[in-house]
Amino acid sequence: xxxxxxxxxxxxxxxxxxxxxxxxxxxxxxxxxxxxxxxxxxxxxxxxxxxxxxxxxxxxxxxxxxxxxxxxxxxxxxxxxxxxxxxxxxxxxxxxxxxxxxxxxxxxxxxxxxxxxxxxxxxxxxxxxxxxxxxxxxxxxxxxxxxxxxxxxxxxxxxxxxxxxxxxxxxxxxxxxxxxxxxxx
Numbered sequence: 001x002x003x004x005x006x007x008x009x010x011x012x013x014x015x016x017x018x019x020x021x022x023x024x025x026x027x028x029x030x031x032x033x034x035x036x037x038x039x040x041x042x043x044x045x046x047x048x049x050x051x052x053x054x055x056x057x058x059x060x061x062x063x064x065x066x067x068x069x070x071x072x073x074x075x076x077x078x079x080x081x082x083x084x085x086x087x088x089x090x091x092x093x094x095x096x097x098x099x100x101x102x103x104x105x106x107x108x109x110x111x112x113x114x115x116x117x118x119x120x121x122x123x124x125x126x127x128x129x130x131x132x133x134x135x136x137x138x139x140x141x142x143x144x145x146x147x148x149x150x151x152x153x154x155x156x157x158x159x160x161x162x163x164x165x166x167x168x169x170x171x172x173x174x175x176x177x178x179x180x181x182x183x184x185x
Contacts, residue, residue, distance in 0.1 A: 023042045023043050023044065024042055024043060024060065025040055025041070025042040025047065025055075025056055025058065025059040025060065026040065026041060026042065026059060026060050026061075026062040026065035026066055027039060027040040027041075027048075027055040027056075027059045027060070027061060027062070027066060028061060028062060028063050028065075028066040028070060030070050030073055030074065032051075032073070032077050033077060033169070033173075034051060034166050034169060034170075035051060036051070037049060037050065037051055037073065037140070037141075038050045038051075038052075038053050038054070038055060039066045039069045039070060039073065040055055040056060040059055040066070041065070041066060041069055041087075041089065042089060044087070044089035045086065045087030045088045045089040046069055046086050046087060046088050046089060046139060046142065047089045047091065047138070047139075048138050048139070049069070049073070049138070049139045049140050049141060049142050050138060050140055051140060051166065053138075068086065069086060072084050072085065072086060073141065073142075076141060077173075079173070079176065079177035079180060082108040082109075082174075082177075083108070084142050086142065088139070088142075091138075092133075092136065092138075095126075095129060095133060096132075096133040096136055098121055098122075099117065099121050099130050099133035099134065100133065100137055100139075100143045102117065102120050102121040103117065103134070103137070103143050103144055103145060103147070103148065104143060104144070105120065106144055106147040106148070108144075108174055108178070109174040109175055109177070109178040110147065111147050111148065111149045111153070111171065112147065112148060112149070113148070113149055113150065113151045113153075114127050114130055114131045114134070114148055114149075114150070114151070114156070115127050115151055117130050117134070117148050118130040131148075134148050141170065146166075146167045146170040146171060147171070147174075155167045155168055155171070
């Protein structure tokens with residue numbers, strides 16, 4: 001399966017303790033069809049892509065520093081990007097990081113159930129924990145938690161503003177561009 005983020009460029013699972021000293025964080029907002037999206041990154045890579053969060057305390061507003069993230073997200077929303085080529089700053093418990101990295105292997109325009117995701121992550125019994133990890137994803141769209149659905153194929157929950165409507169929009173958006181050539185993937 002093709003990954004949503006090129007693994008060769010995504011940093012390996014790093015804990016915040018691995019970062020030496022205080023890190024400068026930069027943020028900006030991107031207008032999307034689903035409303036404004038917060039984008040935040042630092043020296044270790046992209047940290048937050050969210051429809052609902054405020055910038056982390058101490059983050060500096062900078063269109064320039066967040067431009068690489070903004071460009072690729074604009075391309076995704078325009079239907080030209082299926083695979084993100086970004087450095088990721090992986091933060092969170094080890095199990096969550098493992099589930100998030102596993103989600104990168106859900107192909108564009110397709111869905112898997114929470115049970116299938118748990119099995120893909122190597123622990124088919126951890127469906128609830130996998131669902132919790134999915135809900136705690138702080139990199140909306142880039143780590144495609146919207147591609148994870150209930151066992152009956154229905155969208156299930158989505159924590160972004162707009163909830164299920166936003167999740168349905170993202171899935172329909174990818175379906176619209178499934179057969180079109182992906183110029184930038």
